[in-house]
Amino acid sequence: MAQPVIEVTGLTKRFGATTAVDDLSFAVPRGEILGLLGPNGAGKTTTLQLLLGLTTPTAGQARVFGLDVQRRRYDVLQRVNFSSAYISLPTNLTGWENLHVFARLYGLRRPRPRVLALAETFGIADLLDRVTGALSSGQLTRLNLCKAFLNDPEVLFLDEPTASLDPDIADVVRETLRAQQRQRGVTIVYTSHNMREVERLCDRVLFLSRGREVASGTPRDVMERARQQTLEDVFIRIARDGRLTDSREAEG
Template identity: 40%
Template sequence: MNNLVIKVSNLIKFFDEKKIINNISFNVTENSIVGILGKNGAGKTTLLGMLMGLISQSSGEIEIFGKNLNNYKNEILKNINFQSPYVDLPKKMTVEQNLFFYSRLYGIKKIKDTIEDLVCQLKMNDLMGKNYGSLSAGQKTKVNLCKALLNSPKLLLLDEPTASLDPETSIFIREFLIKYQKKNSSSILITSHNLEEIQSICSQIILLKFGTIASNGNLKDLLKFNNYSSLQDFFLGKG
């Protein structure tokens, strides 16, 4: 049986008097890609913020790598990283400067070798001398993902990783994530409202609806149990 990378128990989050996350519990096993599917406002981004320790829970418990996040935050965060199209890197720095800056920040030992390897994998050699602020959405996604992989995270958290991307770039990113996960035996948690994205790369799907978990399992079992023929029907019916 695979060990648990994430264990969330009875998690609740209030903002003022509004309950954004409503008593949810779920597990993520090692060596897996898990998708959190939900419409805008379902609580996906808030949940990611809580898993990174950026947003405190009102009640409940989060364990990552078998340790309580509140008690071992610094130790846990060394083995996690995060990517989102809604979070930019310093715009006036070149891509190369950004990657070297974050490598030093993360305490990477072989900085040049690490960057060169990831840049090659992500096919972004032509971007290194460009200012980050001048890049297209697809180019920024590659750079942000490269930054997120500098510390070889055991757990990678991705918030809408292919939002606003053209189909070709979206397919490249998905295929890259599948290859990376298999090669490194890492765990990846993806939040998305993109049905194709979740269906194509995730072995486990958690459907989040108004801060609660409506369903949790692999695609085949979810469709069979809920008597739906496709993920789209399931999402529209449950989401």
């Protein structure tokens, strides 16, 4: 494995009696797309929040570019970005205004060429003058992704970026992400409930259940170990059984 860009060691987050992330350790090499998967409440979003320093860990450590996220948070944030289907941009600003503001926040000196190039890449160049609140969810997702690429991030954290998108637009988004990864070697940590999408996009997957790692490897490896035809079947098994192999098989 190449030098990891992300290293997670014994990461644990407890909220009172609930353990959201339980002694999680993994590493992500440069240029990999890692699918962080699992049923609702598995700890995916909390893990992303820990990696972004939005939440402080109870124990363990998350390092990005070799820097402790808690201690060197702003140095890390300068080089990463985040997008989620569940957050938005100020609705009463136009697309251009929103991207211009965030370009400044990420320290871009001449934002216009970068904003226009990204808008072209994500197919929203003709929407930049439109107020963000008037955009469809697909257009808004692409605007959010433009925001996420503004600082030319080396690591991108994406929380269900294609949720609520129609299949056509979701496909465009996936292709764009793949292209960015190929061209620029961006490392992407990706959560999704769409297992077909994960199979097509992710180099490696990491399944969580109740905050713990249940399985990791390439999608094909994981399917073979679980003796399942699709990643969706693996997901269902983990969601129901909390483990990769069927409990009856294990007993047998």
